[in-house]
Amino acid sequence: MTFRRDRVAALAVAALTAGLLAGCSDDEPDATPTGDGPSASATGTPSPSETAPVDRSREVVDGAAPLEEIGTTTGASGSSFRGATFTFYRLDASPTSTLLVWTMTGGGGSNPQDANYLSWELYPRMVVDDTEYRVLTYSRQGEDDTEVPGAVSNPVLRLTDGTESSPQSALFPPLPDDVDEVELKSPWFDNLTLPVSRPG
């Protein structure tokens, strides 16, 4: 089976369509009245009769931890990312998965073609000693109703010279408890070693 190579273009068109939809929908809000829930509610949440609701937007948004850089590397010469810079912000290991967060800054005409989520085999690999961890994939319906895997990640739609992209993320299998750094390998960029963080 041969995959089509125009997927990046298709993603871009669909993204534009989504943007247009956002501007023309007449979607109406659900006006279901408030009722008593069947079981648990948010811990400590008062009912409207007890206290006036308070907009907590600023506390929630401005309380977010900043993204902290943990490593950088350059785009591989043989990839569509030649000339780009990769900056890594998170490598968080939980008991069941590992999360990688990064951005790309375009340069030298680099483009994101190699980062298509359907080409999961090109995604970074985490190497610890003699063990290699691949990005998680999920099964999706492909052409001819066959099931093909896609990376549990987000598609990259644009890369501009001199501009840092929005954060990308991908999910990997869990790492052993005693691992505190991994080597990251990928056709996209030059290898680098990153520290592992673990949720408190």
Place this chain on the structure above:
Amino acid sequence: MRTAAATLAALALTATPTVAGATEAPPLPTVEDVPVLAQTWVGNVNDDRLAVLSVHGLRRIDGGTVLYYSMGTPQDALGDRATFSAYGNGNTYVFPQGTNTLCAAAAVDAEQGLAYGALAASTPTGCLSTGIVDFATTAEDPERAPVAHVVLAEVPDDVDVVDVFVASQLVQGVPVEDGPLEPTVEEAAPAVGTGWPSVDAAEVAEADDSRSVFDLQSRVKDLSEDVTTTQDGEQQELDLDASVLFATDEARLTSRARSVIADAAEQIEAAGTSGTITVTGHTDSNASDSYNLDLSQRRARAVGRALEQRLPDGITVRTEGKGEAEPIADNGTAEGRALNRRVTITLPS
């Protein structure tokens, strides 16, 4: 308006210097009356600003699981209105449901190998979610962080914690709890802290979950033996690299293959396997269908014979060839073709 790059640069400047071997993930804010279970930064296809996405709840209800989350613009990037339904890189492809980014969401249970995506419904978004036009701020009130929701497939009762995919970003360690968040309000996308969107039980009951649950594949490779252990849903497989087992276009095992197969046999035995295992040959898409089918069958038989000699009594081996019919990676890339050239040993569930 600040750009995403400027925001990231500013954040990096204010951050504590990174220490190799760091052991703790960033803390979450503690906010009165508002559970904040996870947070991440999200980009937008139409807007250079980053938004903060906060997950507030993942709650089981009859027929589904409600994901509550909010998005807001940081104080130093406030400006024009923000349309949060366009955040997430325009993704409607990963864990897709319908045609809108609001529906591309899932509760990811990596441990069990399943992801619970949005329920399908005859709504403008294609799923049961906050409406597209509601999930936004206005120029008059840019500081507001509206709450959105999307109804996912039912997460089983015995699953306590999952990862979440929403707005093209992933967050880890979200607890799955019971019952909707309360109090609910009539507003479709209330400011966070002022109540939670209500979910229509009748709509959930009518929603379609037939394409909402996705199998996950987890691949861990032993580089010393070129054996990849793949967990595909509940199915465990060992993938042997055909490029190591055979010369190009050949079905005779190489000298290196003996060691690889011996390692696989040890893993099969160590797993306490009994019953029938299946050895399946696969090829890339080069050459014709019929040639690849025949090659894959011959290769499967060669591996099956060698494997059988190394397995204890009580395990029988069945072989088959699939040719190029079941690729696991993109045949359009060299890396993908290499992964597709494989012999898979499937253990009994």
